[in-house]
Amino acid sequence: MNSNSPAQKLRFTKMHGAGNDFIVLNGIDQDLSNITREQWQKLAHRQFGIGADQILLVEKATRPDADFRYRIFNSDGGEVEQCGNGSRCFVRFVLDQGLSSKNPIRVEVAHTVLTLKSHPDGQVEVDMGAPVFEHSHIPFNSNGLASKQEFHEILYALPTSNHPGAHDDWVGVVSMGNPHAVQVVGDIDSAPVKEEGPFIEKHPAFPRRVNAGYMQVISRNQIKLRVYERGAGETLACGTGACAAVVSGIRRGMLDSPVKVQTRGGTLEISWGGIVNGVAQPVIMTGPAVTVFEGETEI
Missing domain, CATH: 3.10.310.10 (Diaminopimelate Epimerase; Chain A, domain 1)
Structure with missing residues (x-):
C-alpha cells in the first residue's frame, strides 16, 4: 500500500496464549495483501499501535489437506515460519468467528500442516510435528x-x-x-x-x-x-x-x-x-x- 492510497479499515481480534499476545486478522473476508512490513510494525507497536508480540493472518488454504493457511509476522514486521502459542489462538479464533465448525482443524503453515484440537475446558491441543535436528x-x-x-x-x-x-x-x-x-x-x-x-x-x-x-x-x-x-x-x-x-x-x-x-x-x-x-x-x-x-x- 503506497502513501497515496486511501486509509483502509482493518477489523482485528486481540488474543493471548499464556501471555504471548497477538493481533489476529481475518484475511479471508478482508483484503490484506498490500500491507507493508512498516505497517505490520506500526500495528504491533505497543505505544503507537494495537500492540502485540506477533500478528496472525488467517487465509484460505492453498493445499487440499488443510482447512486454512496461517501466516505469522513478528513485531518487527518480518514473517516467520511458526508460532506455537499463536496456533492455539488461531483455532480458537476460527471457531469463535464461525469460519469453521471442524474440530480438530488442519492448518497450513510455512513448511507443514498442523493439527489443532479445542477441548471443552478451553484448552487447545496442538500436534506441533516432529522436532528437527539436522x-x-x-x-x-x-x-x-x-x-x-x-x-x-x-x-x-x-x-x-x-x-x-x-x-x-x-x-x-x-x-x-x-x-x-x-x-x-x-x-x-x-x-x-x-x-x-x-x-x-x-x-x-x-x-x-x-x-x-x-x-x-x-x-x-x-x-x-x-x-x-x-x-x-x-x-x-x-x-x-x-x-x-x-x-x-x-x-x-x-x-x-x-x-x-x-x-x-x-x-x-x-x-x-x-x-x-x-x-x-x-x-x-x-x-x-x-x-x-x-x-x-x-x-
Missing part, C-alpha cells in the same frame, strides 16, 4: 564451535558476546518449525535473557537467526522457561520454545514426558515420545487461548 534444516552451522555430548544431545558452545573473556553458553539446537538454541540455567529469574539473548539471536551460526531459550529444571516433569524470540525480544511465553526446551531436556536425560512448562505468562503442557526406530515422534502442546477484545483500526 543442521541444514534448522538451519545451523556448527563450524568452529566446541561441542560435547550429554546423554543423547550434542551441545554447542556459543560465545555470549564479542568482549574478551566472555563465557560460552552450552546450547542444544533444534527446530520446531523455527530454530531454537536452548540452555539450562540454575535460576530463571537471574538468567541474562535480555543481555545475552540479542547476541545469541543474531549469532552467525544461525543464518536465519534463532530463538534463545533459558530453561530451569524444577523436577523431571516440570521446568521454568524464558525465551528471547527472533524479531520480538523476550515474550511472556513461547510455544515452540517450550516444545524445543522439553525436547532438549529429554534428550539430555533431565526430563520425562509429559512436562509442565511454567512461563511468565502461564503454564503449558508438552508431551514427546522421543525417537522410535530412528524416527522423531511429534510434539504435543496443550495450553490456553484467550480472546481479549475485538476492534477496528485504520491504516
